Amino acid sequence: MSPLHYxxxxxxxxIAYRLDGAAERPLLVLSNSIGTDLHMWDGQIAALSEHFRxxxxxxxxxxxxxxxxxPYSLTRLGQDVVELLDSLGVQRAHFLGLSLGGFVGQWLALNAPQRIERLVLANTSAWLGPQEQWDxxxxxxxxxxxxxxxxxxFLANWFPALWLETSRPEVEPFRATLLATNRHGLAGSFAAVQEADLRSALHDVRLPTLVVAGQFDTVTAASHSELIAQAIPGARVFTLPAVHLSNVExxxxxxxxxxxxxLAP
Known part of the structure; x- marks a missing residue:
């Protein structure tokens, strides 16, 4: 496993981070959902690092x-990514974010578009209101x-019921991560989502964008993905028969x- 840097x-x-893949390859940033950590992407590293750092x-x-x-602000979460890129001397990178990570990706597309090459927004939304429910x-x-x-x-919202009933091995690392997560980190991140309403602003995004939807996602419904893709010029939707963590399922x-x-030309 690659070493942990800070x-x-x-x-x-x-901010803890890892780098995988050859240094000369284009950089791809992966951003996690609330209640997970960078290990939510463990299953993707082998395939993605063949082509990207x-x-x-x-x-x-x-x-x-x-x-x-x-509370945390979405602006602060986005600035964390910009500071990571700055620290690595990277001017432009691809970005893939799931759920909260997708909110961060939308913020970057609107506020630091010069830093992003191509954008993937997975199982996310532009708005998860009303604000009162988050209180x-x-x-x-x-x-x-x-x-x-x-x-x-969280687990009931992330995975098929059958996976939970049959104790699928994929679930257990996520359960352990949730049980070890600091409640103040969760609450701070909830506040970032609570304040976010990017629906009208997305029409200004001019980045090549792929939206990944989960057909059975009850957190960020597939209809939310459709709305994002309709708002961003040229964006397209790829739908999987998944719940919320489509990259795991x-x-x-x-x-x-x-x-x-x-990798498309």
């Missing part, structure tokens, strides 16, 4: 990154005695679609 951001957060990182509040006091989720996470209930809710199909898009 970046200290301008606001003193510590792959940068994956733990979003602030997750994994080996620090847990600054919340209850944030309060519930912060008040819970432990992470077991939160973990069960259908890894080969997911990788194939991403590589076809990123």
């Amino acid at each position: 970046l200290v951001t301008r606001d003193n957060a510590r 792959v940068l994956r990182y733990d979003a602030r509040g997750h994994g080996a990154s620090s847990v600054p006091p919340g 209850a989720r944030i309060a519930e996470v912060l008040a819970a005695a432990d992470m077991r209930g939160t973990a069960a809710t 259908f890894p080969r199909e997911f990788e194939g679609a991403v590589l076809d898009f990123l």
Whole structure:
């Protein structure tokens, strides 16, 4: 496994990241969902690193990154990526983000488009309102005695019921990550999604964009992917018969679609 590196951001957060693939290849940034860490992409590294230098990182509040006091803003999460690129001396990179990572990708497309070559937005949304519903989720996470209930809710939203009933081995690393996740990191990240409404702004995006949807996604419905693709000129949708973590449920199909898009002339 590639070594873990750290970046200290301008606001003193510590962001953990890994690099895989030859240094001379184009850079591809992978951005994780709420409640996961950079290991959510473990299954994709072999295929993606054949063609790219792959940068994956733990979003602030997750994994080996620090847990600054919340709430977090989407702007700050986007700036973490810009600072990572700056620290590596990379002017432009491809970007693949899932769920919260997809929100970050949309922010970058709108606020730092000169840094992004091609954009993949997976199982995400431009708006997950109304804002009031997030107040209850944030309060519930912060008040819970432990992470077991939160973990069960997340897993039920991420994977097919049959996977949970039959204890599929793919699920267990995600359960362990959730149980170890700092509740303040979750709550801070919920706040970033709570404030985000990018629907009208997406018409200004001018980057080549692929949107990956999960047909059975109950978190970021396939209709949300369709709306993003309709808003971004030239964007297209690739739909998998998946729930929320489509890269875990259908890894080969997911990788194939991403590589076809990123490697197209």
